[in-house]
Amino acid sequence: MPGQRDKIQEDVRFRVLRLLEENPELSQRELAEAVGVSTGSANYVLKALVEKGFVKLGNFKAAEDKRRYAYLLTPKGVAEKAAITQRFLSRKMVEFEALKAEIEALRSEDKEK
Amino acid sequence: MPGQRDKIQEDVRFRVLRLLEENPELSQRELAEAVGVSTGSANYVLKALVEKGFVKLGNFKAAEDKRRYAYLLTPKGVAEKAAITQRFLSRKMVEFEALKAEIEALRSEDKEK
DNA sequence: CTGCTATCGCTCATCTTTGAACGATGTCGG
DNA sequence: CCGACATCGTTCAAAGATGAGCGATAGCAG
Numbered sequence: 001m002p003g004q005r006d007k008i009q010e011d012v013r014f015r016v017l018r019l020l021e022e023n024p025e026l027s028q029r030e031l032a033e034a035v036g037v038s039t040g041s042a043n044y045v046l047k048a049l050v051e052k053g054f055v056k057l058g059n060f061k062a063a064e065d066k067r068r069y070a071y072l073l074t075p076k077g078v079a080e081k082a083a084i085t086q087r088f089l090s091r092k093m094v095e096f097e098a099l100k101a102e103i104e105a106l107r108s109e110d111k112e113k
Numbered sequence: 114m115p116g117q118r119d120k121i122q123e124d125v126r127f128r129v130l131r132l133l134e135e136n137p138e139l140s141q142r143e144l145a146e147a148v149g150v151s152t153g154s155a156n157y158v159l160k161a162l163v164e165k166g167f168v169k170l171g172n173f174k175a176a177e178d179k180r181r182y183a184y185l186l187t188p189k190g191v192a193e194k195a196a197i198t199q200r201f202l203s204r205k206m207v208e209f210e211a212l213k214a215e216i217e218a219l220r221s222e223d224k225e226k
Numbered sequence: 227c228t229g230c231t232a233t234c235g236c237t238c239a240t241c242t243t244t245g246a247a248c249g250a251t252g253t254c255g256g
Numbered sequence: 257c258c259g260a261c262a263t264c265g266t267t268c269a270a271a272g273a274t275g276a277g278c279g280a281t282a283g284c285a286g
């Protein structure tokens with residue numbers, strides 16, 4: 001079921017783009033935790049985003065901390081995020097309804113007893 | 114993040130138990146599709162449930178089809194499912210709220226533009 | 227300055243999951 | 257009965273995800 005995986009990966013990419021747009025200072029670990037993946041995955045995703053030109057590495061605290069980067073969205077990255085948003089939103093609304101239905105089904109089953 | 118994995122695995126187990134309680138005739142493939150995992154995983158999960166004594170293999174179409182089983186919940190399986198239900202429901206309600214919040218956040222961001 | 231601690235990005239051995247493929251069994255038209 | 261085809265449970269090589277740990281850097285106390 002790679003379709004499932006692809007969706008999850010797109011979700012991760014989207015959330016990363018979204019988070020970085022608001023706050024480019026986030027570290028890989030913070031990003032990982034925020035989107036719910038491992039540090040390894042976060043690193044991998046970030047690397048991919050940089051390669052695709054959606055994110056650019058900057059040191060906005062430039063001379064201060066050579067370890068960490070600022071993960072700045074490029075215009076291309078902003079566009080990509082916008083392009084994904086709709087698909088993401090649709091998917092999440094479907095998930096939302098499914099979840100709602102499942103919860104309700106479970107509850108009404110409980111009542112029956 | 115194995116906590117995440119454990120939760121997902123419990124979700125799968127729960128959904129399998131739930132589906133089988135209603136319809137023991139489900140094939141592994143149907144089960145896999147219904148819960149959203151691969152056939153390999155479905156097989157693995159089912160095997161584990163049988164080993165733990167939650168599910169018993171029967172051939173309710175006995176002499177008719179030697180390939181497929183009926184996956185019957187044992188009393189122990191029914192009890193397990195009941196025991197998991199609350200935890201599952203709580204988890205899903207949290208997810209529900211999170212999803213709701215994320216969707217709304219995304220929508221209001223859109224409006225701003 | 228020196229040592230200690232925390233955190234950075236990054237790697238990779240380890241574990242998990244996937245799904246195409248297999249042998250076996252069932253179905254059905256001719 | 258026979259052959260073609262569908263579908264069963266099962267397997268396992270390949271692909272994916274994880275997170276402890278590495279070298280490097282920053283901050284801070286003495």
